[in-house]
Amino acid sequence: MTHLSRRLQRLLGVLAALGVCLGLCVGCSAATPPGSADDSGSVDHPGIASAEPQPSAADAQAALQTLASLPVKGRAPKTGYARSEFGKGWRDPDRNGCDARNDVLARDLVDVQRRGPCTVVSGTLHDPYTGRTIAFVRGDKTSQAVQIDHVVALSDAWQKGAQQLSADQRLELANDPRNLLAVDGPTNTRKGDGDAATWLPPNRSFRCSYVSRQIVVKSAYSLWVTQAEAEAMRHVLSGC
Numbered sequence: 001m002t003h004l005s006r007r008l009q010r011l012l013g014v015l016a017a018l019g020v021c022l023g024l025c026v027g028c029s030a031a032t033p034p035g036s037a038d039d040s041g042s043v044d045h046p047g048i049a050s051a052e053p054q055p056s057a058a059d060a061q062a063a064l065q066t067l068a069s070l071p072v073k074g075r076a077p078k079t080g081y082a083r084s085e086f087g088k089g090w091r092d093p094d095r096n097g098c099d100a101r102n103d104v105l106a107r108d109l110v111d112v113q114r115r116g117p118c119t120v121v122s123g124t125l126h127d128p129y130t131g132r133t134i135a136f137v138r139g140d141k142t143s144q145a146v147q148i149d150h151v152v153a154l155s156d157a158w159q160k161g162a163q164q165l166s167a168d169q170r171l172e173l174a175n176d177p178r179n180l181l182a183v184d185g186p187t188n189t190r191k192g193d194g195d196a197a198t199w200l201p202p203n204r205s206f207r208c209s210y211v212s213r214q215i216v217v218k219s220a221y222s223l224w225v226t227q228a229e230a231e232a233m234r235h236v237l238s239g240c
Contacts, residue, residue, distance in 0.1 A: 060240035155193035
């Protein structure tokens with residue numbers, strides 16, 4: 001466990017208040033902010049939060065309070081960034097024997113079928129980013145229909161404080177289930193490494209949960225926000 005553990009423990013209270021730890025916001029809406037444009041079956045995996053709590057106005061207020069605690073700085077240069085700076089491949093953060101990718105697929109999909117205890121081979125995603133229903137089938141030509149998104153993109157994290165984290169802390173960030181969502185693949189590709197000032201989910205009803213989740217992750221890993229990003233986050237949360 002890293003030296004961030006005590007900070008993460010304190011954040012559990014914030015997460016409980018937010019009701020958005022890996023949550024799906026239903027009924028929230030906000031205008032786009034300025035500048036944004038071989039056995040099978042289902043097995044429960046303890047330690048991975050449900051994706052369907054519904055944030056309230058009080059949750060949004062808690063997110064705003066946490067946002068106010070984040071440093072506001074300019075974006076640092078991307079120099080030195082590589083995906084490998086956050087580890088190679090998926091790890092098993094909750095030590096349940098399954099890697100983070102399969103855990104997130106199992107958590108976020110319904111009608112999940114597995115090969116063995118871990119490997120998700122099929123399921124249905126109710127995509128939070130677009131609101132569409134997407135069939136997932138594991139395979140070379142089909143897996144990319146559903147991708148695992150880092151809600152706080154790793155490149156964005158690198159430019160906002162992750163350069164100063166240890167290699168173990170960056171590995172933890174890349175595999176933290178709070179920062180991972182199963183989403184529509186093409187939409188995830190369009191997001192790229194955008195922050196809240198430059199990209200928000202097309203599904204407006206998910207924006208409150210999305211922004212709140214970013215705030216929790218950035219607070220947990222001592223990352224900062226830009227002024228434009230903070231303003232965009234406040235704009236979204238004010239409409240929740």
